[in-house]
Amino acid sequence: MTERPTEGYYGRPIVKPPVWKNEVAWYLFTGGLAGGSSALGLAARASGNRPLARSTTFTAAAALTASPILLIKDLGRPERFVNMLRVVKPSSPMNVGTWILTVAGTAAGAAAACEATDVLPRVRAVAQGVAGLLGPALATYTAVLVSDTAVPVWHEARAELPLVFASGAAASAGAAAVILTPSDAAGPARRMMLAGAVGELAATTAMERRLGALGEPYHRGKAGAFARAAKAATAAGAALGAVSGRRRVTGRLAAGLVFGGAVAERFAVFRAGFQSAEDPRYVVMSQRGRS
Amino acid sequence: MSAQPNVATEAWPQSYGDEAQPRMGFFTDTSVCIGCKACEVACKEWNQVPEDGLLFTAQSYDNTGGLGADTWRHVAFIEQDRPLRVGDGDGEDGDAFRWLMSSDVCKHCTHSACLDVCPTGAIIRTELGTVVVQEDVCNGCGYCVPACPFGVLDKREIEDDGRVWKCTLCYDRTREGITPACAQACPTESIQYGPLDELRERAGARLDKVVADGFAGARLYGEDPNDGVGGFGAFFLLLDEPEVYGLPPHPVDTTHDLPEMWRSAAVAAGALAVGVAACLLGGRR
Numbered sequence: 028m029t030e031r032p033t034e035g036y037y038g039r040p041i042v043k044p045p046v047w048k049n050e051v052a053w054y055l056f057t058g059g060l061a062g063g064s065s066a067l068g069l070a071a072r073a074s075g076n077r078p079l080a081r082s083t084t085f086t087a088a089a090a091l092t093a094s095p096i097l098l099i100k101d102l103g104r105p106e107r108f109v110n111m112l113r114v115v116k117p118s119s120p121m122n123v124g125t126w127i128l129t130v131a132g133t134a135a136g137a138a139a140a141c142e143a144t145d146v147l148p149r150v151r152a153v154a155q156g157v158a159g160l161l162g163p164a165l166a167t168y169t170a171v172l173v174s175d176t177a178v179p180v181w182h183e184a185r186a187e188l189p190l191v192f193a194s195g196a197a198a199s200a201g202a203a204a205v206i207l208t209p210s211d212a213a214g215p216a217r218r219m220m221l222a223g224a225v226g227e228l229a230a231t232t233a234m235e236r237r238l239g240a241l242g243e244p245y246h247r248g249k250a251g252a253f254a255r256a257a258k259a260a261t262a263a264g265a266a267l268g269a270v271s272g273r274r275r276v277t278g279r280l281a282a283g284l285v286f287g288g289a290v291a292e293r294f295a296v297f298r299a300g301f302q303s304a305e306d307p308r309y310v311v312m313s314q315r316g317r318s
Numbered sequence: 319m320s321a322q323p324n325v326a327t328e329a330w331p332q333s334y335g336d337e338a339q340p341r342m343g344f345f346t347d348t349s350v351c352i353g354c355k356a357c358e359v360a361c362k363e364w365n366q367v368p369e370d371g372l373l374f375t376a377q378s379y380d381n382t383g384g385l386g387a388d389t390w391r392h393v394a395f396i397e398q399d400r401p402l403r404v405g406d407g408d409g410e411d412g413d414a415f416r417w418l419m420s421s422d423v424c425k426h427c428t429h430s431a432c433l434d435v436c437p438t439g440a441i442i443r444t445e446l447g448t449v450v451v452q453e454d455v456c457n458g459c460g461y462c463v464p465a466c467p468f469g470v471l472d473k474r475e476i477e478d479d480g481r482v483w484k485c486t487l488c489y490d491r492t493r494e495g496i497t498p499a500c501a502q503a504c505p506t507e508s509i510q511y512g513p514l515d516e517l518r519e520r521a522g523a524r525l526d527k528v529v530a531d532g533f534a535g536a537r538l539y540g541e542d543p544n545d546g547v548g549g550f551g552a553f554f555l556l557l558d559e560p561e562v563y564g565l566p567p568h569p570v571d572t573t574h575d576l577p578e579m580w581r582s583a584a585v586a587a588g589a590l591a592v593g594v595a596a597c598l599l600g601g602r603r
Binding site for chain 2: 035036037039040041042043044046047054062063066067070071074076079100102103104105107108109110111114116118119120121122125131135148162163164166167168170171172174175176177178182185186187188189190192193194196197201209211212214216218219222225226273300304307311316
């Protein structure tokens with residue numbers, strides 16, 4: 028008897044779009060870069076690959092210096108950043124993530140300081156171990172953070188988003204290490220970059236397949252542009268990286284493409300969330316489908 | 319026992335001990351709303367909610383738009399080319415028409431996603447079972463904004479405030495046993511305040527009456543404790559589908575799926591760790 032207007036109430040959003048600024052999209056990237064680099068750094072150290080351990084330790088520290096700055100800048104009340112540390116709250120992925128970031132950031136900073144000054148090898152080893160073991164958590168918790176919202180394109184992709192973020196972290200950390208490490212020590216970084224790039228393409232494809240019509244934002248507007256750029260750069264970088272081997276210039280060009288692709292993929296996910304929340308059709312579609 | 323990792327939503331009323339009170343809430347009966355907006359005005363005045371722009375939207379009589387940081391009650395106006403009730407004539411000229419009006423508000427969910435995801439603990443459940451943002455703790459991270467399935471919370475951008483605000487169910491009044499400003503001001507008792515159990519009973523009887531009177535599309539929205547958010551503390555009698563009013567048809571507390579999300583992340587993190595170790599195979603060159 029009554030039709031169900033999918034456009035809702037004058038087309039106004041049902042769910043509020045996020046209020047996060049681009050700093051948060053950059054953090055989704057730097058968190059992954061830091062996590063991947065810390066993990067690779069620990070692996071490189073354990074296998075006695077000093078040049079690779081050195082470059083990844085510095086990359087992780089740089090990314091973990093940028094991360095809290097980006098996050099604090101986005102707060103409505105930056106001076107209240109420490110309020111996140113007044114509680115331990117497992118039901119809040121942002122609270123859990125703040126603790127991970129605080130511990131991993133401190134450890135990565137200490138490891139980099141020891142590495143740069145070549146002092147306190149035991150402290151460095153412990154710090155590198157902590158940062159390296161927390162790396163995979165740092166790279167993936169952000170997927171839980173965005174999935175744990177009412178935004179359809181994020182919430183309904185909750186099974187695949189951690190894989191997208193983990194593979195993107197591997198791709199970007201591998202790529203950064205390929206650029207910053209002498210090529211005769213960068214073998215593990217090259218393999219990580221290639222595996223990450225292929226994994227990122229596979230995981231985004233799986234995510235879009237799962238989302239079906241709800242994944243429309245990945246083909247439209249800004250999110251669509253970022254998603255296309257991400258796929259093109261990642262695929263081109265992976266192909267070039269596979270054929271260029273240890274060559275210095277083309278190898279680094281390939282790494283640049285993969286690195287840029289990983290940045291674009293995070294921005295695609297970020298913008299898709301806004302587009303998904305702004306159009307009430309997606310909310311209605313996801314919930315009527317579920318009922 | 320549910321698998322939810324809620325640290326706080328299940329804490330009421332146990333965590334309050336002797337101070338716990340019966341859960342209080344709103345029943346908004348839209349069938350008697352006349353669209354006077356007295357609730358919007360009373361809310362703004364009592365809670366000293368700042369002016370956030372005077373706009374002409376050309377969306378019927380609604381120039382408020384929707385709930386947000388500076389709008390804690392919002393009256394929706396819907397114009398439909400349809401008779402008010404089944405059996406009503408199409409009017410003398412054959413052009414059927416009806417108004418739907420509804421005063422929207424924070425739902426004060428049983429399972430509140432905003433409260434769950436708040437990283438500072440700024441969002442709490444009161445001794446009355448209502449959900450309140452503590453303005454002296456909120457750091458404006460904005461996580462609760464897209465977490466709310468109803469789009470209730472928003473960040474206040476005016477006056478460099480930067481914090482998130484929403485309906486407190488007039489906590490300063492209700493904790494003293496006084497009716498919230500909107501319900502006090504409502505001239506038709508479309509907004510009713512009271513113990514949730516009583517309101518649910520009253521609403522059931524009211525629905526029977528409205529349906530018997532020929533409002534075929536009438537339904538209660540949010541009164542069911544078994545829905546996706548465990549029932550609303552502020553529920554509604556609507557005359558049409560929820561979407562018509564800009565409300566989600568089947569809202570779900572997003573943290574309901576949180577254990578599953580952490581499992582997926584753990585799998586991905588494990589794959590990343592194993593993958594990094596595997597990259598060592600093949601040597602350093």
